[in-house]
């Protein structure tokens with residue numbers, strides 16, 4: 001039952017029916033009262049005409065009622081009660097009836113005479129005769145010469161009431177039929193309008209994780225449902241893209257994890273195969289430790305990215321002197337560059353402040369500096385510069401390494417993307433360094449840019465908005 005009532009089709013139909021019922025009720029009431037006013041008004045109008053006509057007749061009289069000629073008021077209505085017409089003329093003291101049609105002693109519209117109050121009211125009123133006939137009566141004081149009389153007329157309102165009853169009957173018969181037709185029509189209309197939604201639901205249900213490339217059909221992209229379907233399709237597109245990225249990431253991560261693990265296992269097997277001298281054992285164990293270090297570094301990087309993806313990494317910005325942070329990093333990594341006889345040239349602005357999360361900022365700069373050291377040849381120069389450009393604090397790391405040809409520029413920041421994977425692994429790369437740097441910089445609302453050509457060295461620049 002709840003499902004039945006919560007169906008939009010049923011709701012629309014019921015609302016439609018209710019609205020029509022309200023309109024019909026209002027219309028019927030209006031029509032009924034308008035007709036009633038008209039029909040009863042017509043009877044009343046005739047009553048006033050009767051009074052006027054009697055008054056005119058009375059004014060033409062000499063002095064006494066004995067000579068009254070009321071022959072034109074003959075009782076012509078007796079044969080049909082619906083045309084009943086009653087006229088009474090009473091003396092001013094209301095004791096004596098001078099004339100009446102039909103000519104009866106007893107008044108069918110109330111005896112003895114019209115009361116003062118009836119006269120004072122002066123407007124037609126309803127009256128039900130003893131034989132059950134509905135009448136409209138009107139009393140009026142009529143003056144002629146120096147005399148006064150009371151004229152009382154009554155007309156049957158049966159015809160008007162019969163017409164009103166007929167109208168009411170028609171309304172009562174027609175209204176349910178109209179509402180019934182409206183409900184059926186409303187239901188069919190709602191079903192037809194909502195058919196594309198049902199279609200869309202069925203199609204959307206079929207789009208599962210392994211069928212994310214499917215899309216909803218859009219018969220009319222410009223109507224409301226077409227726009228809804230377009231929005232759904234865009235969502236499916238984004239979902240498909242993230243799913244693909246996730247799958248790629250998982251398979252890349254497994255592959256990267258397997259490489260050092262396989263190396264560790266192979267080295268273990270080699271040690272166990274035959275007895276070796278202590279020097280050889282030392283060498284193999286230190287290689288195993290190196291691989292384990294690689295593995296730890298890879299897992300750390302993966303964790304950094306997955307936390308960032310899950311929105312679990314908080315960026316707590318504080319005002320920092322960026323030149324100082326860069327300088328500390330360079331002090332730390334100079335040992336690494338000295339191993340390759342590289343020289344790091346620093347051109348650092350003093351008092352170079354911006355709001356940054358120290359840890360994320362350090363991570364981004366470290367990754368650039370380490371890459372420059374890793375990929376540049378021995379005896380080369382690495383230049384690190386901080387400078388202000390418009391409202392951005394810029395940190396540039398420039399090397400004389402192999403450079404990166406333009407076709408790799410857009411992909412270089414993707415996870416696990418390497419230009420030369422063998423070489424990257426040899427120098428301890430995970431393929432995640434630039435992806436982490438990009439995430440850290442973008443989390444500050446900044447950009448990371450690359451200017452490089454194959455064979456001409458590379459310049460990576462971090463641009464951070466100062467005020468933010």
Ligand code: ADP
Pocket residue numbers: 367371372375376399401402403404412417418419420424425428429430431432433434435458
């Ligand atoms: P990796 O850990 O492999 O260095 P990165 O994400 O830091 O991963 O870098 C991605 C790839 O970009 C590297 O494998 C390397 O091929 C290239 N790359 C990064 N920095 C430089 C650089 N300074 N000079 C030349 N190539 C670079």
